[in-house]
Amino acid sequence: MSNPVKHPDQRVGVFVDASNMYFSSQNLYGKRVNFKNILKTAVWERKLVRAFAYVIEGDSDKEQDFFQALYELGYEVRIKPLQIFHGGAKKGDWDVGLTIDVIRLLPLVDVVVLISGDGDYQDLLEYVRGQGRRTEVIAFKKTTSSKLINEADEFIDMGQNPKHFLLGR
Numbered sequence: 001m002s003n004p005v006k007h008p009d010q011r012v013g014v015f016v017d018a019s020n021m022y023f024s025s026q027n028l029y030g031k032r033v034n035f036k037n038i039l040k041t042a043v044w045e046r047k048l049v050r051a052f053a054y055v056i057e058g059d060s061d062k063e064q065d066f067f068q069a070l071y072e073l074g075y076e077v078r079i080k081p082l083q084i085f086h087g088g089a090k091k092g093d094w095d096v097g098l099t100i101d102v103i104r105l106l107p108l109v110d111v112v113v114l115i116s117g118d119g120d121y122q123d124l125l126e127y128v129r130g131q132g133r134r135t136e137v138i139a140f141k142k143t144t145s146s147k148l149i150n151e152a153d154e155f156i157d158m159g160q161n162p163k164h165f166l167l168g169r
Contacts, residue, residue, distance in 0.1 A: 005134070005153070005154070006044050006045070006046060006111075007046070008045050008046055008047070009046075009047070010046040010047065010110040010111050010134070011046070011047050011049050011108060011109045011110045011111070012042065012043055012044075012046045012047060012048055012049060012109060012110070012111045012112075012113060013049050013050055013051075013052075013102065013105045013108070013109040013111070013112050013113065014039060014042045014043065014048065014050070014051035014052065014113045014115065015051075015052050015054070015098050015101065015102055015112065015113065015114050015115065015116075016035070016038065016051070016052065016053040016054065016075065016115040016116070017054055017094060017098065017114075017115060017116035017118060018035075018053045018054055018055045018070070019054070019055065019056050019093070019094075020116045020117060020118050020139075021033045021035075021038075021115060021116070021139070024117060024139065024140045024142075024143040025140070025165075025166060027143065028140055028142055028143065028159070029162060029166055031162075031166040031167060031168050032166065032167045032168065033158075033165065033166060033167070034164070034165055034166055034167050035053070035069075035070060035073055035075070036073050037164050037165055038115055038138060038158075038165060039051055039073060039074060039075070041138060041156065041164075041165075042113040042115065042136070042138060043113075046111065048074075049105065049108050049109050050076060050105060051074055051075045051076065052075065052076050052077075052078055052098070052101055053070045053075035053076070053077050053078065054078045054080070054094035054097065054098050055067060055070070055077060055078065055079055055080070056079075056080055056081070056093075056094075057079050057080065057081050067079060078094065078097060078101075080094060080097070095118070095120050095121070098116075098121075098124075099121070099124050102114075102124060102128065103127075106128065106131055106133060109133065110133060110134060111133065111134040111135075111136060112125075112128045112133055112134070112135050112136070113135075113136045113137075113138065114135070114136070114137050114138075114148075114152075115137075115138050115139065116137070116139055116148075117137075117139035117140060117143045117144030117145060117148065118145065118148070119144075119145025119146075119147045119148050121148060122145065122147040122148050122151050125137070125148065125151040125152055126151055129151070129153070134153050134154075135151070135152045135153050135154075136152060136153060136154045136155075136156070137149065137152040137154070137155050137156070138155075138156040138158060139155075139156075139157075139158060140157065140158045140159045141155075141157040141159055141160075142159055144157075
């Protein structure tokens with residue numbers, strides 16, 4: 001199936017907010033995300049420049065297996081430790097790091113594909129589009145900011161095809 005806006009000569013950068021996708025899929029479906037199929041969908045028949053997966057490291061051995069699996073799928077895995085503040089509050093996000101990576105990669109790509117529903121990225125997409133680049137978002141519509149959907153040139157709702165985007169039955 002051809003898409004007049006997507007063509008094989010486009011250079012693509014893929015940026016996956018893995019925590020956002022993990023919690024969205026768990027909350028909506030109780031399942032894990034199929035990061036292999038996400039990457040295939042994001043790249044389509046175009047040229048992949050780089051694919052990043054942003055993860056938060058807690059203290060689980062299973063996490064290391066997950067990080068390794070992402071690496072084996074072709075993602076450059078960016079790991080940040082979970083911050084635990086006095087009083088027990090926890091924080092772990094990659095908003096600034098992902099944004100900086102997108103801006104650094106902009107001269108090398110025609111398309112930025114964001115895998116996240118986090119509305120904090122609206123300004124980033126607006127900036128990327130202002131630089132003449134195409135923006136695509138892949139996420140679950142039910143957990144995606146409407147601002148993000150409106151700012152993207154294309155939005156792919158993973159919830160429309162859960163068999164493709166989720167693991168397990």
